[in-house]
Each structure stands twice: as C-alpha cells, then as structure tokens.
Amino acid sequence: MNERNRTVVTEFLLLGFGKLHNLRILLFIVFLFIHIMALTGNVLVVVLVVFNQSLHSPMYFFLSQLSLSEILFASNIVPNMLWLILVEGGKVSVDLCIRQFYLLAAATITQCLLLAAMSYDRYVAICRPLHYAIIMTFTRQLQIVIFCWLMGFMLSLIVYIFLDELDFCGPNIINHFYCDIAPVLELSCSDTSSVELATFLESFPVVLIPFMLIIGTYISILRTILKIPSTIGRQKAFSTCSSHLTVVCMYYGTLTSIYIFPPSNNSVDANKGLSLLYTLVTPLVNPLIYSLRNHDIRRTIAKFLGTL
Template sequence: MTSLLAFLLVFLVSHKARNVTIGRHFFLLGFHASKYIRVLQFSLFLSVFCGTICGNLLIIILVFTSKNLQTPMYIFISQLSIGDILLTTNIVPKLLQILLYNGGTITFTNCITQLYIFCVLEAFECLLLTVMSYDRYVAICNPLRYATIMTKTCCVRLVIISWAFGFSITLVASIRTAMLTFCGPNIIDHYFCDMNALLDIACSDTSIVHLEITLLGTPSVIIPIIIIIVSYAKIIAAIFRIPSNTGRQKAFSTCSSHLTVVSIFYWTLFSIYVFPTQEQTMNINKLQSLLFTVFTPFINPIIYSLRNNNIREAVKKILKLS
C-alpha cells in the first residue's frame, strides 16, 4: 500500500516538481535528548507499538469471529482498529529508528507518502467517529427503528464513504505540498513528516497550500464535530427521559467509551492544528503529536475492551477454547 501511494503521488507531481527536490532526502531531528533518555523512549515506544498492534488485532479478530459482535457498533470499532494499526505502523517504525541513531533520513518520496497516509487516517477517523456517534444516536433515541436504519448494507456504505473521504480530501493538499521547492538544508524538527513541519522548511510560496488546507480542512473538522455535538445533545436528553437509574446507566455506558475516544481525538487535533497557542514550542508540539500518533492508537482498544462486557466475554470464550 505504501509503495503504491508513493508511486501515485510522485507520478502526479513529477511533471511539475523540480528535479532538485525529487530524490532528495530530509533529515528528521526527532527529540533533543541524551542517549540514556532516548534508550528509555525507545523501550517505551517499542512496548506501546507492540501493545497497539496486539490490542487492535485482537479487537479485529473478535469482531469478525464472534457472532455477538456482528453489530454496527462493533463493525465500526473494528474499522477504527484497522485505522489505528495503519497509523502506528506508518509513524512508529521510523520514530524508533530516529531514537536509535539520534535522527534519521527519509527520502522525498517516503516523506510525502508518510504525510499522505497520516492525513488520510486522521480524516478517516474524524468521519468514522461521526458515523459512530450517529449509530449511538439511533440506538438510544430510535431503538425500535435501529435494525431497519443501521442495516449491514448501511454500515458497509458508511465505512466505504469514510475511507473514500479520507483518501480524497487529503490528496489535493498532499500533491500541492509535494510540488513545493525545498532548497535545503531540509532538516525537519520533528519525528515524522508533518504538514506544518514541511511547510516551515519550504523555500517556495506556501500560501496556496495554507489556503487549500483551510478551505478543505475547516469544514472537514467543523461539520463532523457539530454532528457529534448535536447527536450527543439528543442522546443526553433521551437518557434523562429514561425513568429508571439502571436504564440510564445502561444507555450511557453504550456511548461513554466512544465519547472518551472522541474527546481525546479532538482535544489533540485542536491543540496542535486548529488553535495552537503562541507559547507552544516545537517540543510541546512533538509531545502532543505523540499522543495523537503513538498513544491514542494504544489507548483506543483498552477503552473499548475494559468498558465493554461483550468484548470481555468474547475474550473469555477465546481463552477457554485455547
């Protein structure tokens, strides 16, 4: 997948991009720390990486093998796990290399590819979390019509739309970034090819890229978050109308995990890309990005498994069979 995307991006920009840029390398600085600290970071991130892969793979396997989990909510959770695996494998291996060698080089092609895959997965998760909020809205506010609204066909269509949205909405900005001129020394003060970090070192005019990001990115973030807020406002109103405390607790438990994931996702997104503070240094930006790219994919399966009885029961059945 990575090589295919790299070929596509380079093919699309090769007739306009300058030869001085294509084939060049970028140097990723990573974190400014002593060797001892970098060894500790390497051990931590390697453990988190392994836990992320195992945890998300477990959820995917459980959803596709357990009959009790063949429902829209768990299908969406499995798609979120797929996105988390792709995100962490896109970022963390290079991060580990950077920590080992106190920095690392990356080719222009691989850098743009990494940027594109990162943007695709963030846009996909943004829409998927919106779809999941709509699913919880239908389940709680229209329970009698849930089976007829959230059919298997509807779920498949929503998943396809989410992936298509991610691949399409970020392609224009990625191509435009690849067409910029980078005169050198091409040193990126980050641990991956982030959009802001690349625009900072470009020596050609980046105003068009910033305009495209604003025109495409703003509605792509604002509209989903408005839908999520409206959905949860109606969900909370419906929960308060439930007469029994047990019923209210049960209804809230079905969406509390999703609400936690949404809060973490959008808090990090807004703090880094939408409303960064003037005092925010590059080190703070990199630490916040770690939450976005390394720890959130690790936390997501923990949140859904620890707070979900059906997933815990599915795990117990697998352990008994083994």
C-alpha cells in the same frame, strides 16, 4: 522564462529526540512496547469483531474500522520514529516524507468520520430504537464505512498533489520525529498558499462538520436518556455511549492541541510531546477503553483466551 539558480533539496533530516541522547535505549524499549501493545489491541478488536457472531452489530463494525485506521496510523509513524531514536536522527527523502504525511492525513480524516458515524449509530439506537434495524442495515453500514475511507484518501490526495509540486531549496532540517505538514511547508521555497488554502478548506468537512455532528447527536441522546424513568435504564443507555464519548474527547482534545491551537514556535518540545501522545498513546488507549468499559468485548476476550 528566467530560472533561478538554486540547490534542490531531495532529503530532509529528521532530528527526532536529539536532546534525549542518554535515554534513547530506554525510550526505544518503552515506545516499542507501547507500539506492540497498541497493534495487538487493535488487531484483537478486528479479529474478535470479524469472527465472533455476538459482535456482529453496527457499533462493533464501526469499532473494527476505527481499529484498522489506528493500525494504519501507528504503523506509518512509529517504526520510523523508533529508527530515529536508535540512530539519533536520520535522513528521509522528500517524496517519502510527503507520502508519510499523506497516509497520516488519510488515517486522521477517516478516524474523524468514523467517530461521527459511531455517534450517529448511538443516536439511532437510543433515540429511534424501533427504527434501528431498518436504518442501520449491513448495506448502510458498508456504505458509511466506504464513504469514510474514500473521503480519507481522496481528500488527503488533494493536499498531497499540492505538496508534491513544492520546491525545497534551502534548509532541510525538521525538528520532529515525523513529517508533519507545518514543518514541511516552512522549508519550502515555493508559494505555499495553495497548500494552506486546501488544508484550511478541508478542515471543515473532515473536522468541524463531524465534530458538530457528534455534539448534536449527543445533545439528542442526553435529552432522550433524561426522559427514561428508571435509573437503571438511564445508566444502561449511557453506558453504551460512554466509551465512544471518552475516545472522542481524547481524540479531538489532542488533535485540537496539535493543529488548531498548537504550542508556540518556541515550544518544540511541547509540540513533540503532544504529537507523541497522539501517534503513540492514542492507538493504545482506544482498544483499552472499549475493552475495559464494554461487557460484550470483555466477555468475548475471556472466551477467546479460554480457547487457546
């Protein structure tokens, strides 16, 4: 077998936000503050659900798992991003870069599946209330959550294995603040068709099917709500879904903008902006939405703060 002489790339250079050199201290402070707030909010949700009996229900159990996935997601991306801002770009090993994407993909897949699980929970609660306690047992909740986490890490592992087999022998510059799959594939001098095929095939069970399930359940929920005779009853039923529906729209909106209909190759700054919204702002907004729009969580937070 003939082997080509080539230089093997072992490190990537992440440029971060190089164009914003004069604002790097301000960006660091603002992004660090948002990150701390996001972690605090999600940790608080997990703690409240675990230790407060009034929140021991399927809806809040799934919410706590969503917060855990947000903690994993943000902790994987933001600390390195903050470091890149301070040093104005930095090097990262190829292995570490691929591992970062693996955790990013695992958290993303888990979140998609958890959002679908939460919509199914609301469907059962509103459309089949008499069977809710029988269907959504704690054992069933555990099975659903374990399935979501296992699928997240196992499906991501397939893409990770293919990525780990790629060779990198040319340019090593990534004009981004984290290791996303598209810029990594562009730098590979190997055949990337297997990675692209695996990513495409996995998009159906982890993005399309959960999204269609969410759409289907909310169509059924809407039909059921419209049949409720009293206005107060309709408002109460819809209020139990509004927070989740808001998070779904925001989450899938940014996810679609980045990966399904991304900006053109010339819109690197736009891509960074969308990615920043997805990786930094979304983990903060999720607990805020549930806290501000949910009476039980607001009451539990007030009670918790009152005991300090």
